[in-house]
Amino acid sequence: xxxxxxxxxxxxxxxxxxxxxxxxxxxxxxxxxxxxxxxxxxxxxxxxxxxxxxxxxxxxxxxxxxxxxxxxxxxxxxxxxxxxxxxxxxxxxxxxxxxxxxxxxxxxxxx
Amino acid sequence: xxxxxxxxxxxxxxxxxxxxxxxxxxxxxxxxxxxxxxxxxxxxxxxxxxxxxxxxxxxxxxxxxxxxxxxxxxxxxxxxxxxxxxxxxxxxxxxxxxxxxxxxxxxxxxxxx
Numbered sequence: 001x002x003x004x005x006x007x008x009x010x011x012x013x014x015x016x017x018x019x020x021x022x023x024x025x026x027x028x029x030x031x032x033x034x035x036x037x038x039x040x041x042x043x044x045x046x047x048x049x050x051x052x053x054x055x056x057x058x059x060x061x062x063x064x065x066x067x068x069x070x071x072x073x074x075x076x077x078x079x080x081x082x083x084x085x086x087x088x089x090x091x092x093x094x095x096x097x098x099x100x101x102x103x104x105x106x107x108x109x110x111x
Numbered sequence: 112x113x114x115x116x117x118x119x120x121x122x123x124x125x126x127x128x129x130x131x132x133x134x135x136x137x138x139x140x141x142x143x144x145x146x147x148x149x150x151x152x153x154x155x156x157x158x159x160x161x162x163x164x165x166x167x168x169x170x171x172x173x174x175x176x177x178x179x180x181x182x183x184x185x186x187x188x189x190x191x192x193x194x195x196x197x198x199x200x201x202x203x204x205x206x207x208x209x210x211x212x213x214x215x216x217x218x219x220x221x222x223x224x
Contacts, residue, residue: 031211033211033212035213040217040218041215041217041218042115042202042204042215042216042217042218043154043202043213043215044215045212045213048211048212088154090213092211097142097144097159097161097166097206097208098156098159098166098167099144099156099211099213100156101146101153101154101156102153103153104153104154
């Protein structure tokens with residue numbers, strides 16, 4: 001089973017700051033997903049990246065997939081308190097349905 | 112449209128008691144996943160089904176855990192007997208097997224005293 005490592009584990013920043021969180025593996029991803037989980041709720045999909053080098057933007061969030069498809073990053077510009085939550089990367093096994101999650105980065109944005 | 116529905120939202124029980132968690136899939140979805148989330152271990156996949164058939168139960172901790180899909184829209188996760196270390200939030204998620212996105216319920220928070 002491929003292990004997904006996320007860093008940092010915890011991040012506390014002021015509103016308006018920029019931040020980047022990371023997801024890494026020793027093996028190649030077939031595709032990678034980013035989810036956000038708010039307190040008391042289940043994770044919600046933000047984006048799926050498939051192609052090495054791919055960059056996707058979702059408003060102030062920018063997702064990048066490494067060229068070798070072994071790592072990914074999520075960059076948030078001008079963070080807002082509403083961005084507070086647990087950011088999880090996930091990998092779905094090739095040809096199957098099994099989705100494995102990293103431990104997550106817990107983000108807290110202070111007003 | 113209704114999302115994934117889990118019940119109960121909260122359960123407090125004593126060690127040794129049987130616990131049954133329930134999940135209703137999104138209509139039309141054919142894959143069902145049970146996850147357990149704790150601060151120490153994160154989000155762990157316990158078992159998943161495709162078209163009502165269990166595909167991989169390697170994440171089920173012990174024989175005390177069992178999961179069923181009696182029909183295409185409903186699943187149960189049973190713990191018998193429960194132990195304090197089973198305390199966690201249990202999530203059910205569904206998807207279309209041809210798509211990658213998982214849709215999660217709001218979770219069932221289990222506390223075993």
